[in-house]
Amino acid sequence: MTDSIQNPSSGALAAARDGSPAVLARHVRSAQAIMDILFGPPSIRAFSVRYPDGSLERSGAPSPLFTLALKRAGSLSRMFWPPSERNVGEAYLRDDYDIEGDLEAAAGLADLLIATFSSPQTLLRLAMVMRTLPRDDHQAPQEQPARSDGGLTPSGDVHSRERDAEVVRYHYDVGNDFYALWLDSRMVYSCAYFQEGTEDLETAQLAKLEHICRKLRLKAGDRLLDIGCGWGGLILYAAEHYGVSATGITLSEAQAELARERIRAAGLEDRVQVEVRDYRDLGLSRDEPRFDKIVSVGMFEHVGRARLQEYVQQVYGLLKPGGLFLNHGIVVVEKDVPPGAVEQLARLVFPQKTFMHQYVFPDGELVYTHEVLSHAERLGFETRDIESLREHYALTLRHWVRRLEQHHSEAVASVGETGYRVWRFYMGGCAWAFSTGRIGLSQMLFSKPDARGQSGLPLSRADLYRSAD
Template structure:
C-alpha cells in the first residue's frame, strides 16, 4: 500500500532528491496526492499511475472508480494551480482519466478544485510539482471559447450558441432520444426508457399550455424542433420555433418537410429580442433557453415574451436555477468549454422579473430528480457511442461532454442545481382564463394521449 510506503519516508524532500527521482515519479506522485486528499472520505477509489503502480481504495471500501494518472506530469496539471478549470482541462487533455463511475468521481474533482495549498504543503511539494514535465498529450477536438462583443449582445449570444449547439447534428443524434430533445425528460419510473420519458415531457408541456387545435404556438429556443413537431402533430396547432443555431434550424426544417407539416410549422434563425410582430401567439414556451439570457437581460426577455403573447395567453418558462447565495455562474470550465456566457439565477429572481413585466405566476414545478435521470441516460449513451463520436468530433469534445453531463447529474442529484417549469399568464381584464385545478394535466397515463 502506498500509505505504508509513505510512512517509511521521514521527509518527502529526501525522497525527491534520490538518484531514482525519474524512475520513482509514480511513487512520489501518489505520496503527494495522498497528502492533498488528506481526510477526504469515503476513499472508495483507486489511483493508477502510467507505469501500473496502484494505490488501492481504503480498506473495506468498494472501488467505485479508478483515477488514472496518464503521464509523469499529470499531477502538475491536476493540482499545481487548483481550480475547477484545471481539473476539467486535465481530464479533457488526457492528463488524467476515470475508469468506472465518472459521476461519483466528480466529488473528488470538486474537492481537489477547491483545495488551497497550505504554506507547509507549498514548501514541501510545490517546487517538486513545478519541476514535473509540463508536456500534455493533446486529446484534440475542443478548444476553449473565444467570444467577441459585449456580454449578452445579440451578436455575442449567437457566437455562444453556435459554439455549443453547432458542434454537429450527427454528434447529438448519437446520444439523444429519437426526437433529439436536449432538455430534461419526465419519468414515470426510475427504469423508464429515455425515448418514452422525453415523449411524456413534450406531452406534459403541451398539457400545461392547454394547447387547442388552431392555436398559434411560439417556441423560444426550439432546438431541433422536437416540441414544435409534437405540438403540431398531436394538438393541431400552428407552431413557430426560433433558434440562433444555423445547424439546428436546418435539421429542424428538414424534419418538418419530411413529416409533411410545412403548412403548420416553421423554424427561423432569430433572436428572442426580434420576435415576429404580425399577430400575437396564443401560447409561448421556452425550454432550456433562459440560462443563456443572463440576469441583467431578464427584463428584456420577459418583455419580448409578453409582447408576443395575446391577452389571456400563457407562457411556460422552463430553466435551470441555482440556490440563493450561489454565484450564479456555471463554473470556469463550463464557461470556457461548454456554455459560454451562461448564468443561473435563483427561482425568486426569475419570478420577480416575470411579475414586474406583468405576468401572473400560476404554477411552479421542480423537475430536479428528472434531470439527474436524464443526464445519466445521456452519459451512458454517449459512452456507448465513443468510437463513432471521436470519429466525428474528436476525443477532446467527447471528454468535454462526458465530464460536463456527469458533473451536472451529480449536481442535480445533490441539490446544487434545480430545474423549474413556471407557468405564467398574461391576464385579460384580471382574468386568467385558466381552469380552477390542474386535473386536466394528468388525465392520461400514456404520453401522446390527448
C-alpha cells in the same frame, strides 16, 4: 511560493526528461503523498488510483466507485495547481488522467477538494510536494479536433445579438450527427420527465413533451411560439398531437436545417416553421399577430441576468391576453455564500474563466427562480405553477453520459477525442451538481390575464395527470 511552483526547479525539469525507473518511482511517491493530502489514505477512499508506473493503489471500499488513472508523472501538478475546476478539466482534456468508471462519482470529489484548499496549512504542504513533480511532460493531442480545443473567447459586448449568436453556434453547431449519438430519436436536448425513474430516455423525453403541452393547455388552432426550439422536437409533437400552428426560433443554422427536414418529412410545413432569429427581433412588425401560448425550454440560461427583464418583457408583448407562457430552465438553488479569504486570494492570483464558460457555455449565466418571478410579476404575469425537475435532470444526464460513453468511437470520429472529453466531463459534472442540489431546474408557468382578469386555466391540476386516451 507561487512562482516556484509555476516554474519548477531545474532538477524537476531534468527529472521530467529522465525516463529512468528511479526517477519515475520518485515521482510516483510524490503523487502518492499528494493523494494522501487531498483525499486521505487509500483505506478511506471510495476510489482506486493507478499511477504512471502501472501500480494500482486499491480503495478500501469493497466496490470502488471508479479508478483514477494518472497517465504521466506531472499529471497531479497540472490537475490541482493552481487549484481550480478549470485546471482539473483541462488536465482531463489533455489526457493527463482518465476516470475509469462513474464520472459523476468522481465529480463528487469536489467537496473534499474545496475543504482541503480552504486550509492555508494544507495548501503549503501541497505546494512543497507539487514542486517536486514535472509540469512539462504533458502531450499535445494526437488528433486534430473538429474545432480548437482552446474553447471560445467570444468577441463583442456580452449578450449583444452578434455575440449571443456566436456563443450559441459554438455550442450547438458541433454537429447534428454528434448530438444524435446520445440524445433520444427526437433530439430533445433538455431535461426529460421521469414518472418512476426507471424509464428509458425515449419514454422520458416523450413524457416531458406531453407534460409541457398539457401545462400549456394546448388545443387545436392555438398559435404556439417556441423560443430556442432546438431541432424542433416540441413544436413537431405539439402540431402532431394537439393540432397547433407552431413557430420555432433558434440561432443555430444546423439545428434549423434539420428541424425543417423533419417538418417536411412529417408533412407539416403548412402549420410548423422554424426561423433562425433572435428573440429580441420578434414582434417588431405590427403585421405579426401575437401568440396564444409561448414556451422556452433550456434557453433562458443564455439570456443573462442583466437582460432578464428585457427577455420577460418581450415575451409579455408577444403573448395574447389570456395566454400562457412556460419557462423551463436551469436555476441557482445554493445559498449565496461569500467566498472565504483563501478563495478570494486565489481569484486574485489565478484569475480565469470556469471550465464551463471556456469550453461549453460561454456567457451562460444562471439566476435564482425568484428573480424570474419578480420580473414576470412586475410586468403583469401571474405565476400559476412552479415545478422543480432537479432530480429529473440528474437522471437525464446519466442517460446522456452512458449513451455517449457507449458511442465513444463514433463520437471521436465526429468531434475528436478532445471534444468527446469536453462533453463527458461537462455532463458528468452536471449530473453530480443536479443530484446534490448545487443547481436546479425550474419549470414555471405564467398566465397573462385578459381584461376581465381571466386566466382560462382550470381550478385544479387534475388534467395534467389524466390517463392517456
